[in-house]
Amino acid sequence: MNGVVMLVNEFPPIPTGGAERQAERLAVYLKSRGWSVCVITRRHKGLPAHQEYQGLDIIRPLTVGFGKLKTITFVLGILLSLWKLRSKYGILHAHLVFGSAFAAMIAARFLGKRVIVKLGNSGEFGDIQTSLRTLRGRLRLAILREWADVIIALDDSIYNEILSIGIDPRRIRRIPNGIDVVNFSPVQTRLGAKGKFGLIDKVVMIFVGRLSPQKSLPTLLQALERSLPICPNLHLLLVGDGPDRNALEDQAKDLEVRDHVTFLGNQTDVRPYLNAADIFVLPSKSEGISNALLEAMSAGLACVATTVGGNFEVLDHGSCGVLLPPGDVSAWTNSLIELGNDPEKRRALGKAARKHVYSNFDFSVVGSLYENLYTELLA
Numbered sequence: 001m002n003g004v005v006m007l008v009n010e011f012p013p014i015p016t017g018g019a020e021r022q023a024e025r026l027a028v029y030l031k032s033r034g035w036s037v038c039v040i041t042r043r044h045k046g047l048p049a050h051q052e053y054q055g056l057d058i059i060r061p062l063t064v065g066f067g068k069l070k071t072i073t074f075v076l077g078i079l080l081s082l083w084k085l086r087s088k089y090g091i092l093h094a095h096l097v098f099g100s101a102f103a104a105m106i107a108a109r110f111l112g113k114r115v116i117v118k119l120g121n122s123g124e125f126g127d128i129q130t131s132l133r134t135l136r137g138r139l140r141l142a143i144l145r146e147w148a149d150v151i152i153a154l155d156d157s158i159y160n161e162i163l164s165i166g167i168d169p170r171r172i173r174r175i176p177n178g179i180d181v182v183n184f185s186p187v188q189t190r191l192g193a194k195g196k197f198g199l200i201d202k203v204v205m206i207f208v209g210r211l212s213p214q215k216s217l218p219t220l221l222q223a224l225e226r227s228l229p230i231c232p233n234l235h236l237l238l239v240g241d242g243p244d245r246n247a248l249e250d251q252a253k254d255l256e257v258r259d260h261v262t263f264l265g266n267q268t269d270v271r272p273y274l275n276a277a278d279i280f281v282l283p284s285k286s287e288g289i290s291n292a293l294l295e296a297m298s299a300g301l302a303c304v305a306t307t308v309g310g311n312f313e314v315l316d317h318g319s320c321g322v323l324l325p326p327g328d329v330s331a332w333t334n335s336l337i338e339l340g341n342d343p344e345k346r347r348a349l350g351k352a353a354r355k356h357v358y359s360n361f362d363f364s365v366v367g368s369l370y371e372n373l374y375t376e377l378l379a
Helices: 018-033 067-084 098-110 127-132 135-147 158-163 190-196 217-227 246-254 270-276 291-296 330-339 344-362 363-379
Strands: 005-006 036-040 049-054 056-059 092-096 113-117 150-153 173-174 203-208 234-239 263-265 279-282 301-304 323-326
Touching: 005 018, 005 098, 018 036, 018 092, 018 291, 018 363, 036 234, 049 301, 067 098, 067 301, 092 098, 092 363, 098 113, 098 135, 113 246, 113 363, 127 135, 127 158, 158 173, 190 270, 203 270, 203 291, 203 330, 217 234, 217 246, 217 330, 234 270, 234 344, 246 263, 279 291, 279 330, 291 301, 301 330, 301 344, 323 330, 330 344
Parallel strands: 005 036, 005 092, 036 056, 092 113, 113 150, 150 173, 203 234, 203 279, 234 263, 279 301, 301 323
Antiparallel strands: 049 056
């Protein structure tokens, strides 16, 4: 029985975050390899209870109410769906330690299935520290300790946090996020791509992600303000939206850098913007294995990221990118000035980044690790 059920809070076609995009990529990869794949996710207004998406069966159980009631009915809906599908799968794969993982572990326990739970982040905004702050979260972690067959750690930071709550290291597997490197390969010259956005004479920096406290974007805007007198051609593209957008726009005005920053909002396809960029920036306070960083590396950009989470491993401990302390405005300023004024270094870092991501994070590599794990569990 080579059926797999993916459980995740959100799933396309609605906009999703990094963990959800990874679930989509893995599900599509497995389907292409002959696995039977079903996805159970939350229902949203305007979306059907059941549909086919990219060859995948998507099930959205009915939920009612708000807050905790909505979560409870989502969990109950998952359990009912898994009971109905029980003859079609052997593996339950939950993404992030939240409601869907709780349901997956209960169902696996009583239906005799194998369950994998993948954690997405470490640190203040990560799965474990977020869960430890509430009674409900601590209950999920207690069940994780007892009932999960395998817990996926993306990087050393997540691995160590899993150990810290008493998980047997034999049940932890290290599998990073993956990406289709070819899909993010540049399709035109950087100059040609810049021309489409009127940025031909600019050194273009790009951030892709949620505009939230976790990403520490005020640090980046302060560094930009300090860099401009020495590197006046810098221009920042912010791709994404979130709760900090209005505050960031106000900050850009206060720092008098608004003309050097473009807020692009959410984009269904970030590749045209990556093609036009010279430098990718990720000033986060915490990360797992950042999808946006992998995409930028695949596009051959010089990447600057903080020394948190999986950034160390993704940038090969600084051999194919620049690693800086989170919140250190001076360090970020110096790095932006150096890269902004040194096109040869940008090209060298971009070339090294693309080579490293192709060898270690392409989905042909990551997907095979999951297939081997599934086959082992089913055996």
